[in-house]
Ligand SMILES: Nc1ncnc2c1ncn2[C@@H]1O[C@H](COP(=O)(O)OP(=O)(O)O)[C@@H](O)[C@H]1O
């Protein structure tokens with residue numbers, strides 16, 4: 001099978017951490033071809049979405065990957081398209097999802113471009129607000145300060161388009177930086193931010209639960225450095241093995257039908273102290289750490305799922321544009 005990966009350049013990928021790299025390696029081991037494209041390589045010609053791709057072969061030792069010669073492919077002609085571009089979700093990402101719709105229903109697209117467009121990672125979680133800590137979304141500094149006071153003096157502020165812990169701060173009433181932080185994150189009251197109740201359980205870790213088609217693939221716990229609020233691996237969070245609790249499983253069971261309906265197949269939930277804080281859908285990570293804990297290649301499970309799904313895309317469907 002041929003799989004197209006729309007993603008950042010391969011030389012930005014960390015071979016021992018990156019989840020897309022793990023997908024490519026697992027797919028290659030199962031005999032599939034990986035085709036690499038960046039968002040700007042995707043184009044529409046006469047209503048058909050194509051991409052200028054380069055075959056990529058990955059390896060476990062340096063230089064870790066090699067590109068083959070570029071070619072043009074019609075996306076409906078490949079078995080699957082993985083949208084794995086890292087955030088932020090800006091206008092080029094928006095256009096990418098709109099163009100990929102031309103192949104929707106004719107090839108397996110992970111995650112569904114419509115679902116991606118609908119699901120801002122921070123705001124999507126609000127569909128399940130009953131499982132979240134107290135949360136406010138606003139651009140108003142006054143409203144934020146009042147909310148932090150109502151929370152008892154502590155909160156966490158985050159930009160709506162951030163990832164990897166970027167722009168996430170602890171807000172503490174009385175801290176002489178609080179006004180400056182709120183001003184910066186909200187762009188002096190012009191940009192929306194999310195403010196949440198501070199969950200002290202974060203010191204024990206922020207659990208990343210990876211879901212495949214609404215089912216638990218596995219989880220890893222990310223423990224922040226003692227001098228940081230943020231648990232993200234990218235900023236030095238330490239990864240340890242963990243299991244999904246019965247309480248967390250209840251949250252997942254509640255969320256899964258909505259994720260399935262939105263075509264959000266490969267998803268990373270962030271859970272702190274049993275509370276849902278974020279639903280990562282654009283390019284969730286963590287599969288390599290999970291595989292190491294399990295002693296089993298969990299990326300292969302995702303590839304196997306795709307193999308099963310693509311059986312359903314018959315050639316007749318592929319040649320029929322505009323579904
Ligand atoms: N409500 C919260 N209480 C305590 N810590 C939090 C809270 N929300 C986020 N954090 C910390 O900040 C980190 C990043 O926040 P998150 O909402 O997951 O955004 P990002 O998209 O940057 O990962 C988390 O891993 C966690 O360590």
Ligand SMILES: [Mg+2]
Pocket residue numbers: 164165270278
């Ligand atoms: Mg997160």
